[in-house]
Amino acid sequence: MVMKNKGIEEFKTALRTEDLKVTPQRLTVFEEVCSNKEHRDAEDIFIALQNSGKNVSRATVYRTVELLLKYELVTRLDTGDGKWKYEHWLDCSHHDHLICIRCGKIIEFIDEEIEDRQEKICNHYGYKLVRHIHQLFGLCGECQNYNIAS
Amino acid sequence: MVMKNKGIEEFKTALRTEDLKVTPQRLTVFEEVCSNKEHRDAEDIFIALQNSGKNVSRATVYRTVELLLKYELVTRLDTGDGKWKYEHWLDCSHHDHLICIRCGKIIEFIDEEIEDRQEKICNHYGYKLVRHIHQLFGLCGECQNYNIAS
DNA sequence: CATTTAATTGAGAATGAGTCTCGATTAAAA
DNA sequence: TTTTAATCGAGACTCATTCTCAATTAAATG
Structure with a gap:
């Protein structure tokens, strides 16, 4: 194992x-x-x-x-x-996270366009990118229905 | 005041x-x-x-x-x-952060393309975006020179 | 304005994630 | 082996944050 x-x-x-x-x-x-x-x-x-x-x-x-x-x-x-x-x-390759703020469910995502933009932003400010945090917080499909009860 | x-x-x-x-x-x-x-x-x-x-x-x-x-x-x-x-x-409008991991200097940035992609990713997974965290950690121009001494 | 009621406050205790201490142990170089 | 510095473990400690609960107060109602 x-x-x-x-x-x-x-x-x-x-x-x-x-x-x-x-x-x-x-x-x-x-x-x-x-x-x-x-x-x-x-x-x-x-x-x-x-x-x-x-x-x-x-x-x-x-x-x-x-x-x-x-x-x-x-x-x-x-x-x-x-x-x-x-x-x-x-x-697994690199990915970021989409997190439901009600039930905590986590979805992993990757978006090359965002990755590219990050590099460009760093270069623009003269920084050398080491790591990043990118998390989207929202309500998943199911939890949108519980909006009121929260 | x-x-x-x-x-x-x-x-x-x-x-x-x-x-x-x-x-x-x-x-x-x-x-x-x-x-x-x-x-x-x-x-x-x-x-x-x-x-x-x-x-x-x-x-x-x-x-x-x-x-x-x-x-x-x-x-x-x-x-x-x-x-x-x-x-x-x-x-100030919305912005994200670029943080130097050595000296702690913070630069604020905004990138509309990234903002758009975030919405699209959420929609794709059926989430409703509420907020996000996006932080780039790296070495600023000055701190890149101290790499070895760190 | 006075009364009523539930929300709010403050002081300090409690919580809990993460760090530190230090004597005992151990990896690994010689 | 021997030696030495790194590492380990147990539990104390730190410190940001949350909780508790009696006293206070905002604001709705009469």
Whole structure:
């Protein structure tokens, strides 16, 4: 069930490049992050590890997820409720998110035209684009009917 | 120095429409938000009020800012450090943000093409767009030179 | 204007995500 | 092996934000 993919090798390489150690805990966290396609926060990941009997401390989960973000093996998503959710990048290409503000449903989208415009905007201001957040908040088809009752 | 503008009337109207009361505290918070064009978090606003001798409790500041967001008299900006900053919308039209990840400098931008594409994406998935977050994180011209030292 | 009633307020306690500390452990270089 | 610095874990800590609840007040009604 464990995924063996190039992601983990890239993680190891990134760690070594920074003179950081490749530890079982770090690998375990990365494995857990990759094993699930849902958008989860650090706490969710910590609990999932506990439930599968893998003891990695909460602090280490937070620390590792931060590394994964830095190495761009993971993206971070602000779901509007003050938490950050993480999502791996394995076989899926880059995408942004459309989030229902009533039921929380998330749709992933990608729009090349927007991607292009972002680059152009950065160039225009002399910035070098590193990452971006682009989230559309709205009401999904079903939740539009509940407008009044909300 | 206090700004009298149509914003405050819209706020009162919105409150009345929801059967909420127009209170001095709510108006004071709105006034403070409008008096400053910087991007500030709720605590900043609370402190600013204290410093000008206006006693509005922290809880009320948070509650009011939440209302302003709901009524779209204010926007909320995730600066990547886990806090939310608020910005009024008075005489300025909608814009998004380009943020330097090293020095924190913020540039405001607007791109009609992106705005259009957002609407189209929402329509495509049957969503009704309510608001969006679009932030580009990168290195500004000056900070690109410090890349190595970071 | 006085009365009534539900919304609002403030002070501080509670929550909770995320960070930090520090002694014990361990990866990995030699 | 030995050595050494990086890492780990447990839980304390931080601090932004939310909640609680008794006292206050806006504003509708008589």
